[in-house]
Amino acid sequence: MIGFLAKRLALSLVTLWLLSVITFAGAQVLPGNIGRAMLGPFADQRAVDVLNHEMGTDRPLLVQYGDWISSAAMGDMGDSYAYRAPVAPFLATALVNSAKLALVAFLLVVPLGILGGIVAALNLGRPIDRILTILGLSATIVPEFVSGIVLILIFGVWLQWLPISATWPNDAGFATQLYHLLLPSIPLVLILFGYIARMTRAGMIEALDADYTRTAILKGLPRRIVIWRHVLRNALLPTISVISTQTAYLIGGLVVIETLFHYQGIGGLVFTAASKKDFPMLQAGVLTIGAIFILASLTADLLYALLNPRIRIGGRA
């Protein structure tokens, strides 16, 4: 177990390092001359040089990378070009906001998705199974902004049940915040529902077919107890890892949802930074998102190993 843990942790660190190189390459190397990219093609060459010197982007790339990564490790993500202020506080506020939105979406989708998967598996091959599967599959592939605008039209404009902006008044309490977050969270729920339901369904089908389930039924246990104690417990294993891998896609979706609903989260921050060519902000945002994903998949693997002894022994790279 310790060996597995250590190996998994080391791999995560390697992935994180590679991610930092990719991010750095994307934000600092690809644009070529940063000062020129920010000031535009018609700016005076001297102004470009001055800006590059100010930002330190005229130094050798390796020096820049070393400088960036060592400060980032200490929690200093550099200064935003657009706001002329440290990036970290912006990032922290945005993360808290996004976490709220993601939490609402997760609290809605996890029970719904698992329930959908269970219902589908228990009605295997019947129309309700087929309908749930096709609906789940379709909801997963429709872009968030499309379901988002349709939802805004129906619930925000026509029925006027929910606010169409996710930003709440400054002194809003818990209930008001939740009220504002409900509509933006539904497109995310739609995207994730299909994955979770599909994994639960597959896990359920496998567990329903397993020998221990047959034994439990033959022992004369009531169906409800067989499903709760024997089937579900085994069926939910793969679902756990799907749920945590979906965090990354959730954050990808946040870029769009937060733009659509005017919400200041990490997705909105990355989008604004991208639009303003604010490379330090962009770079910090992207690295943070990647780090969250790596952490989530690490947690998923550990949980999985903890719950499933076979993995602990077999080892999985």
Place this chain on the structure above:
Amino acid sequence: MSVAEQPADSGAAEETLARHERLRQVFHSGTFLTGFTIILFWVFCAIFGVFVVPYDPYADDLMNALMPPSAEHWFGTDQLGRDVFSRVIVGARDILTVAPLATLVSTLAGTALGLMMGYFRGVIDEVLSRIVDALLALPTVIVALLALVALGPSSITVVFVIGFTFAPIIARTVRASVLAERDLDYIFTAQLRREGALHIMFREILPNILPPVLVEATVRLGYAIFTVATLSFIGFGIQPPSPDWGLSISANYGLIGGGYWWTILFDGLAIASLVVAVNLVADGLQGGHDD
């Protein structure tokens, strides 16, 4: 290799029969046919739409801006007075060029990468796997945003950015299939014949793993459309004045509070119908759902 040349090999004949039976099932499945018909409709619109629409999708008519759906303008007009129906029909063109090209790039790059990872294993596989993991640690939209900001948004950039961000996912599928094939006798025989690694990878292994690769490519096409639409919506994809669906929604959704629903709803439905159709086809190719 045709069956007639090898009358003794009844196994091959049976396999061919089984394959035909599978194909027949696929073509008779309702989901596949529904999806396929919708895709055909949009492909038709993309190619011939310009010639059949009632209005020029680019022509402004400010006197008739923001008119609700009527007999003259079936889907109404947008804020510049352009006919929404004509724009929705012609809007299929760019996304149906960019997304399939991106899928092609990702399938080619991913297959080559996956073949190398699966065939050579060892150090090459470890190193490439780590890079793939790191790339997959970022949501596609974020990677695309990073690259598009750096390179400047254009349809060509979108093709390559999506192509390269999807390649690792295809590479993973290919790698897994190659690992399953790698220890089979025909590979060993080819190695004994002193065939080169490239020959074995592309001529021996590739034909045998083609079905899962094609299914994965179809699934990716759905996500490519998803991603192109999303990028266009946030302004980093297909550029104006294209009547592209995502772009039109992005240009008009600011008016949403004013009740001008027709300027965005039809574009939204168009995107939804196309991605769902591609997904239905992929589902049909997989032989129904996974049971």
